[in-house]
Amino acid sequence: MLTLYGRDFASRLLLGTARYPSPAILADAVRRSETQIVTVSLRRETRGNQNGQAFWSLIQSLDVTVLPNTAGCHSVKEAVTTAHMAREVFGTNWIKLEVIGDSDTLQPDIFGLVEAAKILCDEGFEVFPYMTDDLVLAERLLAAGCKVLMPWCAPIGSARGPQNIHALKTLRSHFPAVPLIVDAGIGRPSHATQVMELGFDAVLLNTAVAKAGDPALMAEAFGKAIAAGYAACQAEPLEPRDFATPSTPILGQAFS
């Protein structure tokens, strides 16, 4: 079971809800992925246009846990206010905290992130920080009150897969008891398997599913890939070697 802030989940995939071709395909992708947690956002409502109501009704019909985000916020103040608004609308203390520092790479403003995390944790929020893979940043976020960490493995939407395996391994080894979720940069199911094999607890992704040719099929593939990676980690995979090791016994070999 994946335990996040005291809540248990069988699936280790967290799925974003943006950029799907249609609401029906989004719903199909959520079902086939078997995810139990989806991320949602808040945006300006257009006058006379009840888009938000329709979307919220769809999400509620999927019977999943929602993780609201503060996507697009570039300051502590914006992120904290957005978190307050999300708590009221979605009825949850969970918040995926994003404080963006650079518009091109969508790299987190790590200083603002720690500051906002401290404010929100003190207010009773259960914070899921979207962060870089920096070890010291991780320590500061835990000290701020975060019980879950969500390092990127590549820029959001880049589909580049893990760019710094060493940094991800370092986080895992330093914080064996902290739920670690790779958030952002996953492009293919094999990337997700790879980070799960490193011992990560879960993967959060969106674009790799939403922009695939068949989003629902890709969602299913990711669900299976993440489960496979988790099982492989539990099974303790072999370490790579420099030289060959015969797999067939030498004892009893003919002509020897």
Add this chain to the structure above:
Amino acid sequence: MKLIVNGEALDATARTLQDLLTELDLTGPWLATAVDGDFVPAGERIDCTLRDGAAIEILSPMQGG
């Protein structure tokens, strides 16, 4: 009164945040509001008097990653 609502200039007759939502035909429990960058809970909108030039945000659930 001149307001900035969701980033756009608006001439409104409303004097409170609650009245503004009614004037804009934006109602429902799925809406969240902020005035001048500060969250205003639904229960406080009726007492939230708007000043000339105030910046109001009216948000609702949307797709997110």
